[in-house]
Amino acid sequence: MNPFIKSNKIWLSLLGLAIIIVFLAFVFRPKLPEYNTGTDQAMKMMIDQQNQVAISDLAGAQLIDIRTTELFAQGHAENAISIPVRNLLDDESLELFNRLLKNGQTAVLYGSDELQTVAPCLLLQQMGYTNLKTLEGGYVATNELKKPALPATEVMLLDTATMKAKKEIKVSQPEKKKPQVVIPVRKEATSGGGC
């Protein structure tokens, strides 16, 4: 046997063991949720306008209620599954999303309003669940799915004419009064008189 190995037998064995442990730990590490998209794709998902599903187009889609379990118990859409926002990345939830993705079934998230679903849906899409969409509207107090009112949409309601008024008034603001100029009339030198 090589004298180097002979003299460092224990250390080399420990080193080999450590490498094997690290390798196995890496291979069998618990799978944590991770992003499946880069910046470009994430950006495209953000500006995608086709991500919403109208209440009338829900046929064949799996509804997922992301409100609290208490609100879900008080009333929910038919055939909806309750997964509160906090639990969206739990193993069971991800298992469900994986199954729906595998089956090619669209999953539609809904909450009390549309805003509640925007961020969770975009997060899950960035993790690769591209079959997820948001509902145009939400489950309202009257125990029904309802479309949002106009102010909750990206339509501009601002009356720009009102806002321009200030500029116009600014134009007609009085200018600072210039100080009056006093021009003294120089007195001509008088002859001191004398004869």
Next chain:
Amino acid sequence: MERKYTILAVLLIVLALGLVVLPKKKDLKETDPKALLSAITEKSRYLSVDLVTHRIIENDPTLLLIDLRPANEFKAFALPGAINIQPDSLLSATTLELLNQPGKDKILYSNSDLMAEKAWLLGTRYSITRLYILKGGLNEWYNTIIKSGEVSSTASSADLDLMSFRNAARQYFTGAGQTSETPVATKTPAKVRVIRKAPEAKSGGGC
């Protein structure tokens, strides 16, 4: 001797293989999905229109307003000091430099919350700190500050103070109250007044 090098070579190959299986290095620092979900459940990212309006009027130097609306809408009206950034250029090098400014509260707004919410999520994923959303967007700001109604006579003093603030803010943004009936001084040319000194008594002198 040769065997020693063989062992070292094998060790290097094993380490190299380890590098191969390591996850790909990301260009931008990312927030873990679970941490991001936790941030989603927090509501502290929303700033009320009253608070933001107050900071605008006070000329708060830590305020950085990011308008995410289309350029034509931004041109028609934007909050004072706002910068127009199109959502598709949110992660460009220039925008990231702007958003990573230390000591600034970056407040995102669009017409409603929807686009700002998406931009917030993307920005937070890429670890941009002090990122907020104007709650309700510009539509809510317009309805609350510019179109705020009368307060009832039974309102609490806090409500009265709030209405008083909103009225003052409305005047600040629109000039409302300075109607056309308000006498506005017209520009008049500066008069030049010649003041003649009274003739002094001539020292007649002489005989």
